[in-house]
Amino acid sequence: MVLRIPLRRSASFTPDHHQAGAEASPPGPLKMEANVVVLGADRVGKSALTVRFLTRRFIGEYGNMESVYTHTLALEGREVVFHIWDFPCSQEKAEESSPGDKRIQWADGFVLVYSICDRASFDSVQPKVQVIKAAKEGPSQEKIPIVIVGNKRDLHHHRTVSSEEGRLLALSLDCEFYEVSAAEASHGALLVFHALAERLCEAKLALKKGTGIRSIVKSVSAVFARKRTDSM
Numbered sequence: 001m002v003l004r005i006p007l008r009r010s011a012s013f014t015p016d017h018h019q020a021g022a023e024a025s026p027p028g029p030l031k032m033e034a035n036v037v038v039l040g041a042d043r044v045g046k047s048a049l050t051v052r053f054l055t056r057r058f059i060g061e062y063g064n065m066e067s068v069y070t071h072t073l074a075l076e077g078r079e080v081v082f083h084i085w086d087f088p089c090s091q092e093k094a095e096e097s098s099p100g101d102k103r104i105q106w107a108d109g110f111v112l113v114y115s116i117c118d119r120a121s122f123d124s125v126q127p128k129v130q131v132i133k134a135a136k137e138g139p140s141q142e143k144i145p146i147v148i149v150g151n152k153r154d155l156h157h158h159r160t161v162s163s164e165e166g167r168l169l170a171l172s173l174d175c176e177f178y179e180v181s182a183a184e185a186s187h188g189a190l191l192v193f194h195a196l197a198e199r200l201c202e203a204k205l206a207l208k209k210g211t212g213i214r215s216i217v218k219s220v221s222a223v224f225a226r227k228r229t230d231s232m
C-alpha cells in the first residue's frame with residue numbers, strides 16, 4: 001500500500017541575503033515537480049535520511065511502511081516540489097533493481113544510500129547506478145540526477161568504507177556525493193536533497209535546450225527541403 005502523506009512544510013536552503021538580492025529570475029521554470037526515489041540496501045538509513053529531510057527529526061525506528069511524501073523546497077527563486085518514495089526493506093529486496101523496475105521508471109532523481117559500516121551496501125551502489133543509467137539515459141547522454149550518500153558517519157569506529165572510496169566511486173559514476181549522519185544532524189540530509197534539486201533543475205534545463213535545438217534543426221531542415229523541391 002502506498003501512503004500519500006502530503007507534508008506542506010517548506011524548506012529554504014538559500015541564505016536570506018542571497019534571496020533578497022536576487023533580482024534576475026533564474027533560467028527555466030519557476031516551479032518544478034520531481035519524483036525522487038531513495039534506494040539502497042536494508043537498514044542503511046534510507047527512511048532515517050528521508051524523515052530527517054522532511055521533519056528535521058531522527059526517531060530511531062521507522063517501521064516497514066511504504067510512503068510517498070510530498071515536500072516543497074525553495075531553491076534560488078524556484079519552487080521544487082518533491083514526491084519522495086520510501087520503500088520497506090522487504091520490497092527493496094524483492095524488487096532487485098532492473099531497468100524495468102517501476103521505481104526507476106517513475107523517478108526523475110535518485111538518492112542511493114549505503115552505510116559506511118556495511119561494505120556490502122557500498123558494493124551494491126555501482127550496479128544500481130548502472131541499472132538507472134541504462135534505463136534513463138537518452139541518446140543525448142544527459143546527466144541523470146543521482147546523489148550517492150554514505151550514511152552513519154557517526155559510527156566511524158565501525159567504518160569499513162573510507163570517505164575516499166565513496167568520493168572516488170561517485171566521481172567515476174558522475175554522481176554527487178555526501179557522507180552524512182542522519183542520526184546526528186539534519187544538515188547532511190538537507191545538503192543531499194538540495195544537491196539533488198540543483199541537479200534536477202540542470203537536467204530539466206538541458207532537456208529543454210536539447211528539445212529547443214532539435215526543433216530549430218528540424219524547422220531549418222524542413223525549409224531547406226522545401227526550397228529544394230521548389231527549385232525542381
Ligand SMILES: Nc1nc2c(ncn2[C@@H]2O[C@H](COP(=O)(O)OP(=O)(O)O)[C@@H](O)[C@H]2O)c(=O)[nH]1
Pocket residue numbers: 040041042043044045046047048049059060061062063089151152153154155180181182183184
Ligand atoms: N548510528 C546511526 N544509526 C542510524 C543512522 N541512520 C539510521 N540509523 C539506524 O539504522 C537503522 C535502520 O534505519 P532505517 O532508516 O530504518 O533504514 P532503511 O531500511 O534503509 O530505511 C535504524 O535503527 C536507525 O535508527 C545514522 O546515521 N547513524
Ligand SMILES: [Mg+2]
Pocket residue numbers: 046047048062063086087088089
Ligand atoms: Mg526504510
